[in-house]
Amino acid sequence: MEQLTLAAGHQAQGTLTLPGSKSISNRTLLLAALANGTTEIRDVLASDDTSRMLEALETLGVKLENFAENAWRVTGCGGNFPNKEADLFLGNAGTAFRPLTAALALAGGNYQLSGVARMHERPIGDLVDALKQAGADIEYLGNDGFPPLKIAAPQIDLSKPIKIRGDVSSQFLTALLMALPLSKQQATIEVVGELISKPYIEITLNLMAKFGVQVARNGWQGFTIPAHSNYIAPQEIFVEGDASSASYFLAAGAIAGNVTVAGLGKDSIQGDVRFADALALMGGNISYGDNHITATKAANINTIDIDCNHIPDAAMTLAIVALFAKGTSTLRNIASWRVKETDRIAAMATELRKVGAIVEEGADYITITPPAALIPNAVIDTYDDHRMAMCFSLVSLGDVPIIINDPNCVAKTFPNYFTEFKKLVS
């Protein structure tokens, strides 16, 4: 297995132009494919997760042109995919798997959707149950409640509200919201249980509105999609820089210098931009521009005790920043970490212990007490989880070398992460 040794670092200095947001890229590509008309999407993320979405759309017969660097011209098919039979491999991309399941279940056709082994352990039952209430025909090809899936043409019935659980993944609600306009009928959704990861629903509703579909809502409990909704291609869409990817560099600035991330600003539609507020609570000096954020070294890193439900991805970065505080930090309300790329609570606990931290894990929380001195040359397993690899690179800023196993797993969302990291850290 490939390993990467990062030298002991003291300083992080400079500006990084962020890669495009994964969440916005994959939503926009799908909405553009479902729309009537042509959309030019700029600053699209180039990574494994977006490649899976692009390949899937191409297999479905959608016309895609890569007309400039990271810019795609998508000719929408108005919800009627040209290819009515296809086998789609979606890797470990939740933002491709869940939304495509819903769109294909309502669009009509015979499809099989599969992914990597881990994707087949990530739940999808709540979404399938909701789609079946709407008349979808979906079968589990492996274990009930999990991919791979077989989809056949639906008999759509939206006479009753569709109930969907929101407490395992917000991607299920996102998927349903984005797909329901294909029915052309009025559709009502009722969320059962406490919805997690709420800001991702805001991204979904914001982008649907850019494509001309306004969803009426009753807080987080109810959503209504008007009859005769149609996605209309906006001429041009710019994808913001990825706020979760920004978290590593902002953390580096707060721990060890002065780092600016460009491509993301105070009006970002991504919830993970709120990571910067958590970093400020820990002592980082944060300043916002229209299209950049800067983090400057904290006089001292403070401990934190925080509910992370609204920032599930960037919260992993806080676990590493906690190593630089004096005392115990607690990250709460992170049960969803257990069903992502790996069981992230268990993985984080195991690997933090390798650098000397005392860690307690519960079903939905983690506490981290840093050691008096970080252990040098720890060999970190990354569990095919891009965020484990990116997070642990930051340990080197504690003036210790660190060895990252399988560093290329960052390709899921940030293929040149380590090149960019090394440019800024010395």
Ligand SMILES: O=C(O)C1=C[C@@H](OP(=O)(O)O)[C@@H](O)[C@H](O)C1
């Ligand atoms: O909708 C999205 O773009 C995402 C939602 C979140 O998942 P959950 O809703 O499962 O927490 C997040 O972790 C994931 O990386 C992207």
Ligand SMILES: C=C(OP(=O)(O)O)C(=O)O
């Ligand atoms: C949870 C993540 O990915 P996915 O979109 O596959 O759920 C992530 O990127 O941290």
